[in-house]
Amino acid sequence: MALKIRLSRGGTKKRPIYRIVVADTRFPRDGRFIEKIGTYNPMLAKDNEQRIVLDAERAKHWLSNGALPTDRVARFLTDAGLWERKPSNNPQKAKPKAKAQERLEAARMAEEEAAAAAAAPAEEAPAEEAPAEEAAGEEQAEA
Known part of the structure; x- marks a missing residue:
């Protein structure tokens, strides 16, 4: 049985509150879970x-039993000092797709x-302007 430590959503529309739960990966997000180990309320201030x-x-306990946290829960566990989260780096994601590259x-061409x-x-313009300037100079000299 593959275990995940993940968020389960509760609350009303536009007022979410999440439970941090340990669940089998086959269970639905808001469905059955094994144990509730915390809560997360994004509506509160960050310093609360x-x-x-x-x-x-x-x-x-659950981490030692093989449960893997989701990305968001891994951030919480890293802040608590329980998990070491590796920074993600995907330079391919930032590249433009095929049509944009075309x-x-x-545009470059x-x-x-x-x-x-x-x-x-x-480069050719100075050669054409020079005779015109000379002609203008000759007219001024004659006058």
Whole structure:
């Protein structure tokens, strides 16, 4: 039997309160559980001592018996000093998906073409302007 230490939701609509329970993974989230080991009330201020109430001894017992905490409960247990939570790192999640990468590549190519087009006439423009300046200079000299 695989055990989880997880949250079971209670309370009314938009006013949740959670029980921290030990349950078989096959049981529904708000259904049957083996033991209630604490509560979590997210509506209370973060510095309120009643926000997270946890029976540390029972949690330690269940952890030693092989129960695995969910991510949120692992945070609570880490704060209580009962569990060492490994920081998660998924650099692949931050990367754009295939369609977005195609759009970025197309935009980059268009930007390079625009930069190349802007650079080419800029090199030829001083050569065309020079005779016009000389002609203007000759007209002023004659006047």
